[in-house]
Amino acid sequence: MSLHAAIPAVDDRTRSREPLVFGGLTESEGWALAPITPRDRVHFRTDRELPLARFRAGLPAGVTVTYDEGEGLYRVDGARGTAESLAGVIRDWCADAGYGTVGLRPETDVRRRAPRDLPPAFLDELCRHYCRVSLKRLQRNMSTIRLHLPDNDDVDQQVAEWVLKAVSTYDETKSVPFGAYLATQLSKWVHDLGRNAYGRTAADTENKQQKAIAAFTAEHQRRPSEKELAAFMGQSVATLRRNSQTVATLNGLRNLQSLDGGADGAEFVVPDNGEVPDEIMGEAEQTLLSHALTAACAPDPTARRDQRAAQANVLGWTTWYLTTWGGRTKTQLSTELNTSVRNMNVHADRAEQVLKQRLVELGG
Structure with a gap:
């Protein structure tokens, strides 16, 4: 008997996986019903939140408006060839309504899909399936995710948002399965949590240092x-020392108790003016001021989870603290954190509004 005859034949048909079915449609059938299409988009931020209903009503018919609460970023989508005119309409509307725009940027030929264009049953079952898959895949990243999203419900919500984001950007014409595309995007979006919260440069520096330490430790x-x-x-x-200081600052920001509301209930003993020298009083006043700043940048417990006020204003805290006590200029910070001075001013102004109120309370 020959060697080939002794080896049982392998049926290649068993290796092919049956297509996933959601809402009675296979994935390929579902994507075909709402193909990804090119459009023009305008990105911008504002000095305070816009009244979305009024803003949408002031824009041309057929455009869509989305607001990324975490990044404070507005996106307005219109037909191809309308980017510049749409940007002008947005500038005029914001100026007439008294809102300042930050980093307004038109972009052409953005390929996107509106999830709502997919059949509801297909989208619902697809999201349920891939949310479960994503949570399993993200177990190895959960320590990083927990730094930003300590609550299980918040993690579930963020994963659902990532799945929807992948749905809107997935290009079915590239011959890559949606599951594989989602997996590659998840790793990037986990890293973006830190970059958005603490600045691109600081988060990237920390990531590179941790990888280098892990590689050296494994080798030696x-x-x-x-x-x-x-x-x-x-x-x-x-250079290493300078970068290590950036990482130390980043970790210090994460560990600030009052950003989670823990320090607001603590009592601060302030010495009597008549019994202590002026130097000690100056230190006490600075402590109270820095605590008031930290509390002003803490999440607002009364805000909805999807509102920007429900998240710690870390960039506002960094801008105020390091320019007041750290000897940095906004230009230096802008370079170190890889963000614009205008973006820093937006977050610093948010902190200032709450800080003024807290200082009035302390003064009373």
């Missing part, structure tokens, strides 16, 4: 010294 079975880590990363010790 011990943590690297400062010089060893600098050499391992191809940096000077001075």
Whole structure:
């Protein structure tokens, strides 16, 4: 008997996976009903939240408006070839209504799909399936996610938003399965949590340092010294120290108790003016002021979860604290955090509005 005869034949048909079916439609049939299409888009931020109903009513018919609460970013989509005219309409409306725009930018030929255009049953079952798949895949990233989303309900909501985001950007013409596309995007979006909250440069610096430390430890079975880590990363010790300070600041921001409301109930003992020297009083006043700033940047417990006020205003805190006590200018911070001075001013103004109110309360 030949060797080939001894090996049982393999039926290739068993290797092919049956297509997933959602709402009575296969994935390919569902995407075909709402293909991804090109459009023009205008991105912008404002100095305070817009009344969306009024804003939509002031725009041309057929455009759509979305608002990313986490990034404070508005997106207005219109037909191809309308980007510049749409940007002009938005500028005029905001100026007439007394709203300042930040970073208004028209973009042409953006390929997107509106999830609502998909059959409701198809979209519902697809999202339920891929939310479960995504949560399993993200288990290895959960320690990072928990830094920003400690509550299970918030994690579930964020994963659902990511699945919908993937639905809107998935290009079915690229011959890549939706599940594979979603998996590649999830890793990027987890990293973006830190970049959005603390600044692109700070989050990327922390990620590179942690990877380098892990690689060195795996190779040498011990943590690297400062010089060893600098050499391992191809940096000077001075650069490593500067970057380490950025990471330390980032971790300090994460650990601020009052950003979660924990310090608001604490009592601060303020010494009597007549019994202590002026220097001590100056330190006490600075402590109260810095605490008031931190509390002003804490999440508002009365705000809805989808509102920007429900999230810690970390960029506003960083701008105020480091320019007041850290000896930094806004231009320096803008370079270090890789964000615009105008964006920093928007978040700093939000902090200032609440800070003024808290200082009045302290003064009373």
